[in-house]
Structure formats: structure tokens, C-alpha cells
Amino acid sequence: MGEIVQIKNVKKTFIVKKKKFFKTIEKTEFKAVKDVSFNIKKGEIFGLLGPNGAGKTTVIKMIMGLLRPTDGTIMVNGIDSEKEQIKALSQIGSILAGDRSVYWKLTARENLEYFASLYGFSSKEGKERTEKMLTKLGIIDKADMTVEKFSTGMKQKVALGKALIPDAPIILLDEPTLGLDPQSALNLRDIILSLKNEGKTILLTTHYMEEADFLCDRIAIIDNGEIIALDTPDNLKESISDISSLKIEVDNVKEEMLKELQLINLIENVNSTYLSNKGTYEILIHHNDDTDIIQPILNILNKFNTSISNINVLKPSLEDVFIKLTGKALRE
Incomplete structure (x- = not known):
């Protein structure tokens, strides 16, 4: 070709x-x-x-x-x-x-x-x-x-x-x-x-x-x-196969909360998006640990009185590749 x-x-x-x-x-x-x-x-x-x-x-x-x-x-x-x-x-x-x-x-x-x-x-x-x-x-x-x-x-x-x-x-x-x-x-x-x-x-x-x-x-x-x-x-997604993702839907997001999440050991990126159709927020977290990461995240969310409606463990996506490379979501 x-x-x-x-x-x-x-x-x-x-x-x-x-x-x-x-x-x-x-x-x-x-x-x-x-x-x-x-x-x-x-x-x-x-x-x-x-x-x-x-x-x-x-x-x-x-x-x-x-x-x-x-x-x-x-x-x-x-x-x-x-x-x-x-x-x-x-x-x-x-x-x-x-x-x-x-x-x-x-x-x-x-x-x-x-x-x-x-x-x-x-x-x-x-x-x-x-x-x-x-x-x-x-x-x-x-x-x-x-x-x-x-x-x-x-x-x-x-x-x-x-x-x-x-x-x-x-x-x-x-x-x-x-x-x-x-x-x-x-x-x-x-x-x-x-x-x-x-x-x-x-x-x-x-x-x-x-x-x-x-x-x-x-x-x-x-x-x-x-x-x-x-x-x-497919190759772009394979390039970050060592990165895991969590998508958490919550009722509110505070800047200080996101900063504290970012400081957790083994967390690489934290991004949040407002879901206008639901009136909720979606927090996307990239990390390098599959076992001990959840509890520290929950502790911080509880500290800021944040209500969780959904948690999903995701396979690497193209969005994950983009955030890994640029440090931001495409729609920012």
C-alpha cells in the first residue's frame, strides 16, 4: 500500500x-x-x-x-x-x-x-x-x-x-x-x-x-x-499493558481530594469528568498495583464525604494511552 x-x-x-x-x-x-x-x-x-x-x-x-x-x-x-x-x-x-x-x-x-x-x-x-x-x-x-x-x-x-x-x-x-x-x-x-x-x-x-x-x-x-x-x-494499548485503570463514579469532586489521590503510592494519573447526563462525576485512576490500591482510595473518598455509586476495573483503553503520554484527557 x-x-x-x-x-x-x-x-x-x-x-x-x-x-x-x-x-x-x-x-x-x-x-x-x-x-x-x-x-x-x-x-x-x-x-x-x-x-x-x-x-x-x-x-x-x-x-x-x-x-x-x-x-x-x-x-x-x-x-x-x-x-x-x-x-x-x-x-x-x-x-x-x-x-x-x-x-x-x-x-x-x-x-x-x-x-x-x-x-x-x-x-x-x-x-x-x-x-x-x-x-x-x-x-x-x-x-x-x-x-x-x-x-x-x-x-x-x-x-x-x-x-x-x-x-x-x-x-x-x-x-x-x-x-x-x-x-x-x-x-x-x-x-x-x-x-x-x-x-x-x-x-x-x-x-x-x-x-x-x-x-x-x-x-x-x-x-x-x-x-x-x-x-x-491495539499496539498503542498493548504498550501500557502494565497500567491498570479504575473508573469511580461519585456524587462530588474536590480539588484537594484529587491531589491526595494523586499522592498515593503507585498511582500515576488521576482525572475527573463531569457526567452531565447523570449529574455525577467520573474519576479515572491509572495505577501500577492490583491488590492494595483500593483501600487507600476509599479512605480518601470517605474523608471528603464522597458518595460512591459505581466502581469499575478496566482493561487499558486508548484514553488510558493518551493520559499516560500527555498527562491529560483528550477533551480537556
Whole structure:
């Protein structure tokens, strides 16, 4: 399987200007991407994961030609993305997170026919591609409804249709299931897998570890502007087989309590998440001991009058790998 995207020794430095006294301007350098190299194989789903501020978005924008690297090269299907930006961009269909990429006052059909014309298709070809895409995405029965009346999941399908209209070999999906209900997210994941089966290469970013684990052939984890791990999901999980995990659901969390838990011998990481659907908190604890760790944890929880509703012993997950490597949860 050939490599369709090649990232070699890519760096990106931004010059930050700050006004000082007497109208002087101080310039400082910010290295958003320090030295990143990875390749994406033709026909694979490649995950790029990283906490906020890790450099992930900068890498994505450089692949798309929206930013120029300070150093290094990016090849997209054999095309240098800096030297031939438009030609390289024609190889990529994309959905960018937070980008309202379709027109809500137009119908789904009008949106896709419009973007087909922008990609250079004739009126006849555009109508044919639009009909095919609406059917493929399961929205043909809503094709003549304005997008503003669609659910979030339906709007995301129209955005995906726009990305697929040019029939580019590479699809970049930046947080494609963000904000979707579980059923809509499941439907979109099925579509992503069908695209892979058609031979498309997919670059995926997501804040949902279970999604990355389920979809991706390989995953790169970026933090502080550097790739700190790159492998298959199974190999990444195997790399921390010596780490055990406890997930404890409690009624409240105090910062001092978390600090005391972190000080227990053999505990590596402590992270907490608020479960808005339950009104409770979930504490995830990584440790290196299977026998004597529970009682010290319970003692601290009791000390802070914390009520426990559930305790689960877990096998290593991709989330555990991420926390082990970066010290934080992906959604932080």
C-alpha cells in the first residue's frame, strides 16, 4: 500500500507581536509545530489526536495549504502542497470543525449542485453527482428542504456531501461527529467505513477515543507540537499493558481530594469528568498495583464525604494511552 500523504520534518513558527510602553512592539516566537513527520497510507483511516493547543489544527491547515510550513515538506498524492497549493488542495475533500461550510438558506440539493459547479462539473454532471450523493448519505427524501430546518446530524451529512462531491482521493474529517446524538454519530461512522471500502484515504480528528479506536487503522498522538506516539490502536494499548485503570463514579469532586489521590503510592494519573447526563462525576485512576490500591482510595473518598455509586476495573483503553503520554484527557 503506497503512501498518499507524506509529512517530513514539518515545523511552524508564529511571530507574536505585543505592544509595550511608548508604542514599541515586542516580537516573540511561538513554535506551534516543532518537527513533525508521518505518512498516511493509501486507503487507510489515519487518526490525528491531540489535546487543545497541541498543534493538531496547525498540522491540518498546513496539509490543506491554508498555512505554509516554516520548514519541511508536505506531499499530497505526489504534489508539493506549498509549491502547487491549488493542485494539492484538489486532492482533498474536507469538513473542518466549527466551520459552517454549507448554506442554510438553500436546500440540500441546491447546496450540492452549487458546490459541484464550483468544482468545475457541468450542470448535467453536477445534478448526477448530487443525486448520487444524496442517495448515498440517506437524505434523498429531504433533498428539497432548506438546510436550516435539518437536525445537526442532517446538516453534517450535507457538509460531508460537499466534501465528497469532487471525488477527491483524500477526505479530511475534522471532528465529524462533534455535537451529534448517538444514532447520528453511529450513522456517520458507518458512512466513513463505507468510504474506506471504496478506496478513499481518510484523515480523521476526533475528541471521542472510542470512535478513534473503532475507525482508525493507525493513530498519531501529537502534544506540544511533536508526534509522541504513532501505531495501531491495539499496539498503542498493548504498550501500557502494565497500567491498570479504575473508573469511580461519585456524587462530588474536590480539588484537594484529587491531589491526595494523586499522592498515593503507585498511582500515576488521576482525572475527573463531569457526567452531565447523570449529574455525577467520573474519576479515572491509572495505577501500577492490583491488590492494595483500593483501600487507600476509599479512605480518601470517605474523608471528603464522597458518595460512591459505581466502581469499575478496566482493561487499558486508548484514553488510558493518551493520559499516560500527555498527562491529560483528550477533551480537556
